[in-house]
Structure formats: C-alpha cells, structure tokens
Amino acid sequence: MVPLTDPVNTAVGGMGGHLLRRSIHLGMCAIPWAVYVHGGRAADLLGLADVAQVVSAFVLLVVLAEALRLRFGITVFGQREYEATQVSALAWGAVAIGVVLLALPEAKFGAPLILSLAFGDPLLGELRRAGRSPKTVFVTGTVVLLMVWVGCVVWLGTPWLLAVVLPPLCVAAEWPRLRWIDDNATMLLLPLMAVMLLSPWL
Numbered sequence: 724m725v726p727l728t729d730p731v732n733t734a735v736g737g738m739g740g741h742l743l744r745r746s747i748h749l750g751m752c753a754i755p756w757a758v759y760v761h762g763g764r765a766a767d768l769l770g771l772a773d774v775a776q777v778v779s780a781f782v783l784l785v786v787l788a789e790a791l792r793l794r795f796g797i798t799v800f801g802q803r804e805y806e807a808t809q810v811s812a813l814a815w816g817a818v819a820i821g822v823v824l825l826a827l828p829e830a831k832f833g834a835p836l837i838l839s840l841a842f843g844d845p846l847l848g849e850l851r852r853a854g855r856s857p858k859t860v861f862v863t864g865t866v867v868l869l870m871v872w873v874g875c876v877v878w879l880g881t882p883w884l885l886a887v888v889l890p891p892l893c894v895a896a897e898w899p900r901l902r903w904i905d906d907n908a909t910m911l912l913l914p915l916m917a918v919m920l921l922s923p924w925l
Contacts, residue, residue: 743801745849747813750828751820751841755834758824782821789814798809801849809902816840816907825912832918835875835885837869839893840910847897864894 757765771777789810792799798807806812820837827833833869843864850860872886896913897906 734804740801744812744856746844747801748841751816752838754820754824754841755830755837759830759834765783774828778821778824780907782818785814785817785821812905812907815905816885819908819911823915826915826919831875831879832885832922834879834890835872835881836893836911836914836918838871838875839914840887840907843868843893843905844897844910847894861891861894864897865891868893884925885918885921888921889917892917 758774762777766773766777769777769780771780792807793810796858798804802811802813820840823833823836827836846867847860850863855863865919868890869886872881872890875881876883876886887921893910893914896909896911899906899909901909
C-alpha cells in the first residue's frame, strides 16, 4: 500500500467514492451467508460440481478482470488514484476471501474471518481518519472484532480459543502499510494461517 493519506481525497469520486468503498466492505458480511448457506444451490444453477468450483471460478474471473484493468490503467468510481498502476484493494480482498472459503469449508472457521474484514477494516480506517491514537484504534478494533467472534461462537459454534486469539491478530494484520499487498489480504491471510495451525487442536 501507499503511505497512509486521507482516503476521501485519494478516492475517485471523493466522498461518494469513499462511501462506496465502505459500503462494499460492509456488504461483504453477506458473503458467508451466500456461500456457506446457498453455495450448493449456486453450484447447481451454474452446472458446477460444488461450492469450491463456484468460489474458484469467481476468483479467477476477478483476477482476469483485474489484469485487464491494469493493462489499460483504468480506475473506476471509488478506487484510489494509485490503483491505476497496482492491484486494487477490491481484487486483493476478493482473492483473499476466495482463499479463505476454499481453505475453510466450515462456516464456524471461515465466516468470522470474513466478517472481521467486513467490519474491521472500515472501522479501523474511520478511527484513523478521525485522528484517534494508534492505541485507541487497536483497542476499539479488538473489542468490536471480539464481539464478532463471540457472536460466531454462539451462532456457528466457532471454538472459544479462536474467539480469544484471533480478534487482536486480525487488527494487527491490518497494520502494515505495504505497497505490494493490500490490508484486505493481510487481514485474512495472516489470521487464516493461525486458524489452520490451531484448528487441529480444537
């Protein structure tokens, strides 16, 4: 990622584009429901073998579309100006979500990770935009994601150990500002490794 700047000023479309990005993030909360609950039906409708093929096909289409977008240097409403020459946050997020869904076919493991990205990334970004201190951002983000994970414990049967360990890790995974990978990916892929390492003991 580029150095942190005002996300409104760097978004195509200004405040409208910024709000669209936030809305897309929040809309990601529907993905676990769509895939884990209705993925089998989607596979049948598309004539595919299973949910994994649906997810894989979607991610491959995203990768193809992103390659074409980069080839022509296109930015669309809501994207950052610098995304004309590097892989977009949306593409990174889509690929990382696809990896989570393929690696964790059980909702109790995959859903809280995706929900952490859907709610956590916009929250952390807006707290920074409001000028909150790094400590406040970290603590607030951890508390909110803890509620997300506890909710998944109650409704999906997510193991308690993950609900304790993963919220601060998800927040910490958003922290690095790297040009070659977006935090939409690090917020999923780093915690995913932790889930896969811990799950055999649960």
